[in-house]
Amino acid sequence: MSIMITGGAGYVGSHLAHALNEAGERVVVLDNLSTGFRASIPGNVPLIAGSIGDMALVTWAIAEYGIRTIFHCAAATVVPDSLSDPVFYYRNNTFASLALIEAAIAGGVEHFVFSSTAAVYGNTKFNPVREDALTLPTSPYGSSKLVTELMIEDIAKVHPIKYAALRYFNVAGADPALRTGQSGRKPTNLIKVAVQAALGISERVQIFGNDYDTPDGTCIRDYIHVSDLVRAHMNILDYLRGGGENITLNCGYGHGYSVLDVIAAVKSVSRTNFPIVYRERRAGDPAAVVADVSNLNRLLCWKPMYDDLEAIVAHTLAWERALLDRKSPA
Ligand SMILES: NC(=O)c1ccc[n+]([C@@H]2O[C@H](COP(=O)([O-])OP(=O)(O)OC[C@H]3O[C@@H](n4cnc5c(N)ncnc54)[C@H](O)[C@@H]3O)[C@@H](O)[C@H]2O)c1
Secondary structure: OEEEEEOOOHHHHHHHHHHHHHOEEEEEEEEEOOOOOOOHHOOOOOOOEEOOOHHHHHHHHHHHEEEEEEEEEEOOOOOOHHHOOHHHHHHHHHHHHHHHHHHHHHOOOOEEEEEHHHOEEEEOOOOEOOOOOOOOOOOOHHHHHHHHHHHHHHHHOOOOOOOEEEEEOOHHHHHHHHOOOOOOOOOOOOOHHHHHHHHOOOOOEEEEEEOOOOOOOEEEEEEEEEHHHHHHHHHHHHHHHOOOOEEEEOOOOOOOOEHHHHHHHHHHHHOOOOOEEEEEEOOOOOOEEOOOOOOHHHOOOOOOOOOOHHHHHHHHHHHHHHHHHHOOOO
């Protein structure tokens, strides 16, 4: 019984590849390397370089490796890009996912875990937001993921495949052992952006809006350490293998930090100062999005280890320094 991780060369997928590999699972990665890196994958894990939308390739890989579980992490993930090129986002995230799911059901895949997102909620009025809240995405990115959730839900009603849709909140941090981290060239995650400013990789941090209805006027988000998120994936695997029902779960810590909280933490942990610049609000940015994690805690024996902003920042900083060292050999 092997496990396929789509997008396993990316940020979340590569952490998952290391964790599953370490747990003794047989893992294979399918990734088109559009934003992922071969070096992020454990050396002994095979990489199939190709697209999830290539049904012939996926069908072959499922049979060749005896895949029974798919963790579907592959996606294009940059919200502003999705606003300027919605066609690509629906093609890459939604249509290609349908091809993957079709190949999965034809190939007898039993468990399907989908990397969904808090972006499906849009401008939620309720915080913490529950999984049964209204889903009104404000970007093609969020819509492309929501439609994929709906497709899996409908398909699993008539085919013998069990699924979990995990709605990630703001994933941050890096593997504490520095085997992998967020290596992408276009960071959009605030913690990584601020860490790059702390290290002088960028000149300043832009803050989009300081007139929100929050205590300090800046947006609040629920930041979850990538290693804790991966632990939730390991737990969901046990849950599905143990006969658990189809499920949609928020993945966050259940409390949030403002943009200014994050910047203060980065300055304090890095012992640096860097300029911040206030900009207009960005279209579609909700004031606050915080996960209700009652279902995650009730259904999975999930024990987060890094629910601590300073630890998340410290691991992001260590990873960014490691990337710098790799780029400039002594
Ligand atoms: N990072 C976050 O904060 C966050 C939050 C919510 C949801 N998510 C979801 O988690 C998943 C992983 O995100 P990430 O942050 O690791 O992004 P990432 O860009 O680092 O990883 C995505 C990976 O998918 C690959 N990929 C993209 N399209 C592909 C295709 N058609 N076929 C094969 N491979 C393809 C890329 O090469 C990359 O390795 C995504 O589905 C994303 O929507 C991430």
